[in-house]
Amino acid sequence: MSSLSLVNVYKYYSPHLCVLNDINIEARCGEFLVLLGPSGCGKSTLLHAVAGLHKISAGEIRLADRVLNDVPCQDRDIAMVFQSYALYPSMTVRENISFPLQMRKMPAVDRRKAVDDVASLLQIGHLLDRKPGQLSGGQRQRVAIGRALVRDPSLFLFDEPLSNLDALLRVEMRTELKKLHHRMGRTTVYVTHDQIEAMTLATRIAILDRGIIQQFGTPHEVYNKPANLFVATFIGSPRINLITATSQNGAIHLNQGELRFGVPEELVKAAGQNQTKLTVGIRPEHFSIPNERPAGLDSIDIDVDVTLIEPTGSDDVVLFRYAGTEMSALLRAGSISNPGPARLRVDMSRVNVFNQETGTRLS
Known part of the structure; x- marks a missing residue:
């Protein structure tokens, strides 16, 4: 060899x-x-x-x-x-x-x-x-x-x-x-x-x-x-969900400065204190139904509007809108049966944060 x-x-x-x-x-x-x-x-x-x-x-x-x-x-x-x-x-x-x-x-x-x-x-x-x-x-x-x-x-x-x-x-x-x-x-x-x-x-x-x-x-x-963002979007199917965000005063805010959810402290520190344009990336499999996964320090529940459900066999690809963005979750088949309001749990320990201008991953 x-x-x-x-x-x-x-x-x-x-x-x-x-x-x-x-x-x-x-x-x-x-x-x-x-x-x-x-x-x-x-x-x-x-x-x-x-x-x-x-x-x-x-x-x-x-x-x-x-x-x-x-x-x-x-x-x-x-x-x-x-x-x-x-x-x-x-x-x-x-x-x-x-x-x-x-x-x-x-x-x-x-x-x-x-x-x-x-x-x-x-x-x-x-x-x-x-x-x-x-x-x-x-x-x-x-x-x-x-x-x-x-x-x-x-x-x-x-x-x-x-x-x-x-x-x-x-x-x-x-x-x-x-x-x-x-x-x-x-x-x-x-x-x-x-x-x-x-x-x-x-x-x-x-x-x-x-x-x-x-x-x-x-x-x-x-x-x-x-x-970076290129690798994040090229790898993974369904592709990673990307949300526009900003870093300001030690916190990360989504879409027009409205605080939606927190992220791990090390990512906030990496983003910096000054206002910085960011992109938050969440993979579809890092969503779950609240009653299927226990709540933890690194998870948070969000209210979403489900628009479409695509069965793939053992899993469903669930399309929904959140924070003004079309997103997808990979859930166990039958977890959500109909479009409409729903609540999802996000594993925030798996979130990725990128500098929007350079595309590089912050942490």
Whole structure:
């Protein structure tokens, strides 16, 4: 296993177009690192730079103790799985998987054993004599993964490998990928725009926007302590509720200075004594029905106007208005049966407060 380090990496397409801006990331040995962000944020460009498909403009890419900046992609000891599978349609599954070994001129007997081992690991041994056109999308993706595994590289790269699959198959393949990583223990870098994939697969997540790392941390850290408003709104479904507020005279007020509820003392101190424009963030699951959760020092009850209830199975997404703002709560199914006045309990220990102008989290 090898660690991957990206140090002060820049990528310019022109003097005025910087797509990677001072990227500093380290994927530790055996780590599953996910690059997450919206389309056009630079995550695939960064992955391709690691693979050697793009040359960086400045900085350093290191795999273990080896600097890769000027190393050709075929000599980097890296295997990559693409979104489009990239299988040879005229070759059988066995031939597709063994192709990288054939290029290395490995003896036929050793190639066959390596392919059989990988096929057994991925449970595709019964498909070895078929061609890609005879396979389902999930089976093709397993073959593409097998072709990467058979090389036994120091680093695996995945470029949105599940985006072409239907919803149910994506869930199944996501589980298989996580199991595979636990068995193999190889350092992996995975690109996706799907936050659920990122949260379920990652050891740590690097969230990018406009070529800049917005936050780098564990799934727990980026969800519960988002570094800024971009991370807070990008992570989480249903998305976080945001309320406009101000800090004045040691208290936080919502909407036109009307005091609605308190927040933890450390957040008030972080906001400061002078009037500051703030944004208060509350995740939907931090609401509950008062009779379902005991009141505590860090909770408060609020009266709301429920406008819509969206059943999702075991939970309901309840839309309501509070403090002049449309918000949502994730409640146990049936907790609220009809639109209209209702009372909700808020877990204020989980609240996030952001500086509205800079977007940064205060505490």
